[in-house]
Amino acid sequence: MARIREFRGLRPGKDIAVFVAELPYDVVNTQEAKAAADKSKYNFYHITRSEIDLQNEVNVYSDAVYNKGMANLQSFIKEGVFVEDESENFYLYTLIMQGRAQTGLVTLVNIEDYQNNLIKKHELVLDSKAEDRRKHISFLNAQTGLVFLFYKEDGLKKRLFEKAINIKPDYDFTSCDGIRHIFRVISDKEMINDFKKAFEDRILYIADGHHRAYSAVKVGLERKEKNPHHNGEESYNWFISVVFPHDDLKIMSYNRVIVDLNGLSTESFLKKIEQTYIIEKQNTDPEKHCFRMYMEHIWYKLIPKFSIPDDAVKSLDAQILQDTILDPVLDIKNPKNDKRIDFVGGIRGEKELERLIDSGKFSVAFSLEPVIIDELIRVSDENKLMPPKSTWFEPKLRDGLIIHRL
Secondary structure, three states: OOOOEEEEEEEEEEOOOOHHOOOHHHHHOHHHHHHHHOOOOOOOOOHOOOOHHHHOOOOOOOOOHHHHHHHHHHHHHHOEEEEEOOOOEEEEEEEEEOEEEEEEEEEEHHHHHHHHHEHHHEOOOHHHHHHHHHHHHHHOOOOOOOOEEEOOOOOHHHHHHHHHOOOOEEEEEEEEOEEEEEEEEEHHHHHHHHHHHHHHOOOOEEEHHHHHHHHHHHHHHHHHHHHHOOOOOHHHHHHEEEEEEHHOOOOOOOOEEEEEOOOOHHHHHHHHHOEEEEEEOOOOOOEEEEEEEEEEEEEEEEEEEEOOOOOOOOOOOOHHHHHHHHHHOOOOOOOOOOOOOOEEEHHHHHHHHHHHHHHHOOOOEOOOOOOOHHHHHHHHOOOOOOOOOOEOOOOOOOEEOOOOEO
């Protein structure tokens, strides 16, 4: 089954971690990253979005950007912002959002286990995004971001987590979005071995970070190919992750907004939908497999007239919406690259959907119920892919708390 391994983390000092830690590189654009980094010269976007330190016209995928990230990381190490631990450890990462806590084990996982599907996926990897992170890892000779994994908790491993939580934290701070971050170092060899044994029978699942994982694996395979003395123990055979129990996680909805009605009038649009849905004009509570639709200052509830498929993917609300409305009515064939559709993370709420529609920029919004963790597990176990933008995990892990150098 999937293997885990302790390592020497490269980490910021206790007093400076709060000024370093930042949201993942791919949840902000260049302007947002620059605005955040202006608040601290040690902000981690200087490493993960290093185009912010170059001329505005620079191509964000040019070698100059990755070279700048490498130089910034080396500078941070030279200045003592980042220091590598002397011993190989596991780490415990707790995030608390609105009173709800989730705690994961920061560890290395093996690239062969990823290849052999002992680390299961549910998302298609885009070549452009994967190549960006591959170059980032290669140039920096380091994995700078955590892959967000989970396992099916059976009640046995929680005791290990509960024991480890008694360790005094190295970091304990609250980020500007109100999320509390607590980070502990597990250096006790007996506890490390207990964790390794506990996960010997586990399959792991990717919750978020498919591109990070894929890119780390690609770099590892490239280095394996170039190393005539490869023995499997080299650090490039492993990538940094944080593994949470499945029942700790919170998935939020990923909603859709559409630019236009595909040339239809409001009346014609509603008539087409009525062929497959009962339409109720009211502001009702969310319900699985029923969509809430907002247009022209009115909320509607769409109740399916058809039976929900039993298929792992076709039964997902995002796929049902795609198959019954987005494709046949609005002519959105591929939501991943169609510019007429945009996606709104559930943390922004339905008020954001109302704002976007009322602004006139979009014509109709669909509010979906969140995917539940059992649905994600089923899709992954069947080696299938979820529709684009199906899951929004909160709270977001912070980059910059720990780095794995190759």
